[in-house]
Amino acid sequence: MRFTKKDILDIESLEPREISMILDTAQGMKEISERPVKKVPTLRGKTIVLFFQEPSTRTKLSFDTAAKRLSADSISISKSSSSIVKGETLIDTAKNLEAMKPDVIVLRHPSSGAPHLIAKRVNSSVINAGDGIHAHPSQALLDMMSVREKKGKIEGLNISIIGDIAHSRVARSDITGFSKMGANVCICAPKTMIPMGIESLGCIVSPNMETCIEGADVIMMLRIQKERQDNILFPTEREYATLFGLNKARLNLAKKDVIVMHPGPMNRGVEISSDVADSDSSMILEQVTNGVALRMALFYLVAGGSRHADSD
Amino acid sequence: MRIRIKGARLLDPGNIDDNKDIIIKNHLIEAIVDPIFDSKENETRTDIEIIDARGMIVVPGLIDIHVHLREPGQEYKETIETGLMAAAKGGFTAICSMPNTNPVNDNSQVTKFIINCANELGLSKVYPTGAITQGSMGNTLAEIYDMQQAGIVAVTDDGKPLENSNLMRRALEYCKGLDIPVFVHAEELSIADGGSMNEGFFATFWGIKGIPNAAESIMVVRDIALSELTGAPVHFCHISTKESVEAIRQAKKRGVKITCETAPHYFTLTDEDVKDYNTNFKMNPPLRSEEDRQAVIQGLVDGTIDLIASDHAPHSIIEKDVEFDRAAFGIVGLETSLSLSLKLVHDGFLTMAELVNKMAKHPAKIIGIKNDIRPGNIADLTIIDPGHTYEIDPATFKSKSKNTPFAGLKVKGSTFLTMVNGKVVYLK
Numbered sequence: 147m148r149f150t151k152k153d154i155l156d157i158e159s160l161e162p163r164e165i166s167m168i169l170d171t172a173q174g175m176k177e178i179s180e181r182p183v184k185k186v187p188t189l190r191g192k193t194i195v196l197f198f199q200e201p202s203t204r205t206k207l208s209f210d211t212a213a214k215r216l217s218a219d220s221i222s223i224s225k226s227s228s229s230i231v232k233g234e235t236l237i238d239t240a241k242n243l244e245a246m247k248p249d250v251i252v253l254r255h256p257s258s259g260a261p262h263l264i265a266k267r268v269n270s271s272v273i274n275a276g277d278g279i280h281a282h283p284s285q286a287l288l289d290m291m292s293v294r295e296k297k298g299k300i301e302g303l304n305i306s307i308i309g310d311i312a313h314s315r316v317a318r319s320d321i322t323g324f325s326k327m328g329a330n331v332c333i334c335a336p337k338t339m340i341p342m343g344i345e346s347l348g349c350i351v352s353p354n355m356e357t358c359i360e361g362a363d364v365i366m367m368l369r370i371q372k373e374r375q376d377n378i379l380f381p382t383e384r385e386y387a388t389l390f391g392l393n394k395a396r397l398n399l400a401k402k403d404v405i406v407m408h409p410g411p412m413n414r415g416v417e418i419s420s421d422v423a424d425s426d427s428s429m430i431l432e433q434v435t436n437g438v439a440l441r442m443a444l445f446y447l448v449a450g451g452s453r454h455a456d457s458d
Numbered sequence: 459m460r461i462r463i464k465g466a467r468l469l470d471p472g473n474i475d476d477n478k479d480i481i482i483k484n485h486l487i488e489a490i491v492d493p494i495f496d497s498k499e500n501e502t503r504t505d506i507e508i509i510d511a512r513g514m515i516v517v518p519g520l521i522d523i524h525v526h527l528r529e530p531g532q533e534y535k536e537t538i539e540t541g542l543m544a545a546a547k548g549g550f551t552a553i554c555s556m557p558n559t560n561p562v563n564d565n566s567q568v569t570k571f572i573i574n575c576a577n578e579l580g581l582s583k584v585y586p587t588g589a590i591t592q593g594s595m596g597n598t599l600a601e602i603y604d605m606q607q608a609g610i611v612a613v614t615d616d617g618k619p620l621e622n623s624n625l626m627r628r629a630l631e632y633c634k635g636l637d638i639p640v641f642v643h644a645e646e647l648s649i650a651d652g653g654s655m656n657e658g659f660f661a662t663f664w665g666i667k668g669i670p671n672a673a674e675s676i677m678v679v680r681d682i683a684l685s686e687l688t689g690a691p692v693h694f695c696h697i698s699t700k701e702s703v704e705a706i707r708q709a710k711k712r713g714v715k716i717t718c719e720t721a722p723h724y725f726t727l728t729d730e731d732v733k734d735y736n737t738n739f740k741m742n743p744p745l746r747s748e749e750d751r752q753a754v755i756q757g758l759v760d761g762t763i764d765l766i767a768s769d770h771a772p773h774s775i776i777e778k779d780v781e782f783d784r785a786a787f788g789i790v791g792l793e794t795s796l797s798l799s800l801k802l803v804h805d806g807f808l809t810m811a812e813l814v815n816k817m818a819k820h821p822a823k824i825i826g827i828k829n830d831i832r833p834g835n836i837a838d839l840t841i842i843d844p845g846h847t848y849e850i851d852p853a854t855f856k857s858k859s860k861n862t863p864f865a866g867l868k869v870k871g872s873t874f875l876t877m878v879n880g881k882v883v884y885l886k
């Protein structure tokens with residue numbers, strides 16, 4: 147099979163067999179990260195631009211590490227070093243980047259759809275590293291990878307996602323991805339954080355947290371993004387933690403072998419208690435490790451892999 | 459020199475619906491006469507120009523009371539000239555310009571500038587609207603009487619709502635005294651909350667911040683209450699939701715003096731059509747659900763919605779070829795409004811006479827001008843070619859801006875001819 151997508155923009159545009167292919171490839175890449183010399187020459191001579199228009203340390207570091215492990219040259223452009231602060235439009239900036247002939251542009255942008263906008267205008271592959279409240283496909287893919295690795299499958303699992311669904315691109319991509327791969331996705335949050343029509347993405351909305359996590363195979367806690375809220379979505383962090391925080395008592399409602407995930411960074415004591423975050427159920431650090439492998443797979447598939455070679 | 463429009467159906471609802479010829483002399487309708495078939499004799503006459511309009515419908519000039527001309531200030535989007543050329547092509551003999559130019563039309567100098575420009579061009583007519591408040595900032599009343607003397611026909615702060623309810627009350631009272639209508643852009647900004655499309659599944663799907671129906675209907679209900687309080691008439695612009703239609707329907711039943719318009723996109727498209735972050739589908743109010751679209755059509759059918767206006771809002775690629783949430787609201791409409799509205803007739807929702815009411819007669823009534831096809835009246839006429847089928851192509855637009863969601867749409871019916879003051883300003 148060949149991977150034919152030029153861009154990785156969102157989970158909606160990936161077929162289940164493409165998702166499986168990405169996860170398989172990522173599993174292979176993970177082995178590289180475990181070698182003493184964590185570098186292969188696969189993408190030598192390829193240029194990857196990391197174009198981050200929103201502050202991000204983790205995701206950028208993960209993409210950067212992935213690029214370096216494949217021997218690609220990575221160049222970072224942040225908001226302050228790009229011409230956008232000087233009034234240049236996104237399309238003009240992207241075209242200027244394009245003129246430097248990068249093979250891949252990784253874009254993080256506060257506007258939903260920004261990667262879609264530039265993907266249409268440039269020949270380079272575009273990987274969405276998070277756009278507005280729309281999508282974060284590499285995060286959802288690494289979540290799926292982590293779950294598949296631990297559980298051996300995705301189909302039929304009960305996945306509970308708890309937190310600010312309305313403002314979370316991770317939630318949208320996870321709901322779409324897990325339901326596409328046959329899992330039962332259930333979400334829960336204060337009603338102020340449940341966007342209209344979310345069920346149609348392929349999930350059910352639970353009336354309360356207990357119902358949501360009962361019998362769960364996977365619990366995914368979302369970060370309460372304090373910086374995104376104008377304090378009208380819930381009264382206090384204390385009350386939020388009381389109603390929607392994951393603690394040991396609640397964890398007992400889930401299956402015995404439940405795994406707990408979090409895209410990070412965590413607010414300990416708010417959406418997740420420290421004992422849960424540090425428990426054996428927690429996959430949080432594993433997610434970070436898998437993130438690098440998954441992003442290596444994405445680079446490989448769009449820039450160096452079968453998209454360019456008739457290898458099958 | 460006379461012009462004879464020959465062989466058409468003449469349709470002026472409440473006045474005439476018959477196969478008649480019209481004779482125009484100078485700027486006036488001289489006579490309405492029985493059709494003549496001995497065309498040979500007439501064609502040889504040199505003092506009369508014959509317009510063969512067989513198969514066409516002659517109606518009172520169409521009037522679009524909601525048009526954003528961008529002059530003064532944003533001539534790169536549209537000038538008064540290109541806007542009026544677009545109006546003529548769209549079949550409109552007159553338009554109302556919105557005051558949100560730069561500077562805002564909040565004083566008689568700007569009003570006179572617009573009117574003088576339009577007069578010099580000799581294309582379609584402009585009846586300007588002026589701002590309710592200075593700079594449309596929502597703080598202090600503008601000099602409405604002075605602008606009225608200069609020629610405005612209504613006031614509005616369109617583009618934004620007048621948030622202060624007490625000031626709105628006073629504006630309505632003041633305007634009632636001047637006998638000038640107030641056009642309302644109904645939007646409650648705090649609940650619209652910076653959204654970019656209709657709140658619902660599709661906004662959730664695309665990750666775009668939503669604008670709920672209530673952002674519109676809250677203000678509609680408020681201003682119905684203020685109209686009742688003051689006894690002043692209120693005209694609601696661009697109605698898009700089922701809740702607004704229902705509120706207006708009920709208020710009209712109680713005799714509140716309100717009128718309203720909708721735009722063709724609200725009865726043609728829904729939020730499901732907003733795809734791939736195409737900013738030509740971004741306007742304010744946003745495209746709503748199918749249920750709302752049906753309610754808007756019902757409102758047109760039962761008369762709750764008095765008229766159709768395009769909310770022609772030209773923007774260049776500078777405002778549109780950007781991220782969806784950063785793109786300007788608005789689409790051009792002058793050159794697609796008639797064809798899109800004729801679909802309501804083809805689909806059996808409206809009769810041709812009802813459509814003429816909604817696009818010519820009711821708009822004229824609201825801004826207080828005469829628009830009847832009678833001998834002695836000014837010859838402002840539109841000739842509709844009801845059968846012409848074509849594909850909408852923005853490249854053919856006279857407007858400077860091409861921001862339409864209707865590119866490539868197949869439509870039936872278009873303008874054959876537009877006549878203003880007895881002069882042909884557009885001929886297909």
Ligand SMILES: [Zn+2]
Pocket residue numbers: 616617618643695696742743
């Ligand atoms: Zn408006």
Ligand SMILES: [Zn+2]
Pocket residue numbers: 524526556616617769771
């Ligand atoms: Zn407007």
